[in-house]
Amino acid sequence: MHKLIKFFDIKKKTTIKDIAKALNLTSSTVSRALNDNPRISNKTKEAVRLAAKELNYEPNYLASALRKGKSNLVGLIIPRANSNFFSSIVKSVGDRLSLDGYNIIITQSNESYERECENIESLLYTQVDGIIASLANDTVQLDHYEKIKSKGIPLIIFDRGEDALGVDYIGIDDYLSSFKVVEHLYDQGCRRIAHIGGYRHTRIYQNRIEGYIDALKKYNLPVEDDLIIESTLKREDGRKAMEDFLKLGHRPDAVYAAGDFATLGALQVLQEHKISVPDEVALVGFSNEPFTSLITPSISSIEQHSEAMGRIAAETFLDRINHPEKPVKLNKIVLDTELIIRQSSNRNK
Amino acid sequence: MHKLIKFFDIKKKTTIKDIAKALNLTSSTVSRALNDNPRISNKTKEAVRLAAKELNYEPNYLASALRKGKSNLVGLIIPRANSNFFSSIVKSVGDRLSLDGYNIIITQSNESYERECENIESLLYTQVDGIIASLANDTVQLDHYEKIKSKGIPLIIFDRGEDALGVDYIGIDDYLSSFKVVEHLYDQGCRRIAHIGGYRHTRIYQNRIEGYIDALKKYNLPVEDDLIIESTLKREDGRKAMEDFLKLGHRPDAVYAAGDFATLGALQVLQEHKISVPDEVALVGFSNEPFTSLITPSISSIEQHSEAMGRIAAETFLDRINHPEKPVKLNKIVLDTELIIRQSSNRNK
DNA sequence: TTTAATAGTGCAAACGTTTGCACAAATATT
């Protein structure tokens, strides 16, 4: 019997009111004391803190959030969590925002437009203070993102974005990265460079294709439709594209793929055909997936500095929150990429 | 001027009260209508829904959560987000819980005990409905987890856990997995099998070591301290351990490492010494990291079915939430692992 | 026809904080 009462005592959470009652104060004073308000005397503050410890007080952020209109939650929308790039973003965004007392709610679009819409609704209803997102492949319409903007909460886009949104964007220079790749391949003596790209309707892949083409033009290399294949950049896509390239009358002597997995597929096909890499066909990928440095031959790739991207996205959000007066407009932050040259494209030895 | 008013009108969010006012009803009725309460007439429900659309109503989950004492948020505590295993858990937990209307808040302990404590506090203050966690390497004390239990909210542990917590646990049979590895190596003709393990204070590594030893005993193979090295299982650790093994008077003819990166390090050292794998030394890793199938020779490894683990962890939480009457006790769910035999340990060809 | 049950809605309090304003006491200014 006694035990039962004790049991319920423990279950019942103590609130600010309980502390107030215990000290013969009001909730207001206790709240202010706990928040270190300068108008409260040190004596009272001490007493409140002590009582809080004593009574095992734990704040209720929900109540606080409701009253203050600030949840200290940030929504993070990513296509999927189990990819090297995005999980690295999760890590860096999470690490950075936790420093400022924010928690992140993760939602995955699974590359679906509908899911993305649902995610946004759910996050808005949960009253997040901001949203950091990368668009799903499926996403063409942007109305739901406009909704975020119209509510006046910060929206930060990274990696996959659209200028039309007119918000903060953190990404890399896809065009220039592609350009660098082609220049490198040209340096290695390649004169017929093919490209396995992503679908053009996604901005970043469009840019990669343009950079590739412009670099070809700069060096007077052939720009041919047969040498450009758009796909979802999975390993299978790379295999298939490579098979197609090999069927051409005039084979490419280099293949640049906009993703490492596609590059891997291409490599495997080449190996199966006993075509030497990089001497007969040089290969370069994109994203610098961990495996690129581990396999033989190791694959040259573009490092996107995803950790930095996540951190900067987080900091951009914080800046918005702390300076709400700043007008929202397209604000592109472009990070440098790094071409990491490995065996698959290094003919100098 | 007019524009300004319009502007503020848009900014001001509409609440249940606004709908009530517009329809000459009370908040209670509107709330019930929106929640499809049977006591409300269909006519009113329709009217309310229409008005909600009309006025662009969006619910405030925070307010609802406060009143109902249920946030529909679940805390997920992982050592770090950017690892293959954990990011896969994030994906599967997220996908599963979203089906039931839960959002997940991710926090990373970064393998630190203090961070883990902070994470738990933060999640509890945020009033999450449950916590799904995997312990940091640093974690030895468990008081903070007891706190979760004592608050009566479901706590689900996966992968790295301690029986002492006495809660739901989802993991694999580390002992048996190790055992299987050794049996396989024995089948391949290996008679002197070394082990690169994780530190014993983490339960799962302890179990892996025990399984390894017991299997050795079963086959009357030598169990020697020199053949067991504990480490953090990074690639460098694997390199160092392998170098040490090679210095032994009597070299091992197989190395089983409790992590794939350590295995990779060992492989590289062997290749540098021109020692053939698997013929002179066979190798088996653990976790089935993506790269294990991509490198040459491909590395045999243990697949832990992380997607299933995450899904089941999520479902275990849901079960707890839906059946709060069930007594909380140690409840181990053990998933089967799969030994994937690849080139690094396959001598039959 | 009276009584009992049912259907549909409203009232008001509650969830746990925060905060603008008011106020008294203490201190500083003239």
Added chain:
DNA sequence: AATATTTGTGCAAACGTTTGCACTATTAAA
């Protein structure tokens, strides 16, 4: 000594929902 300022605290409303209870009007049972 009278007035002005500062310091510390309380009052009460607010944030947007939900929900137990009460109430009326309608329908069913007796």
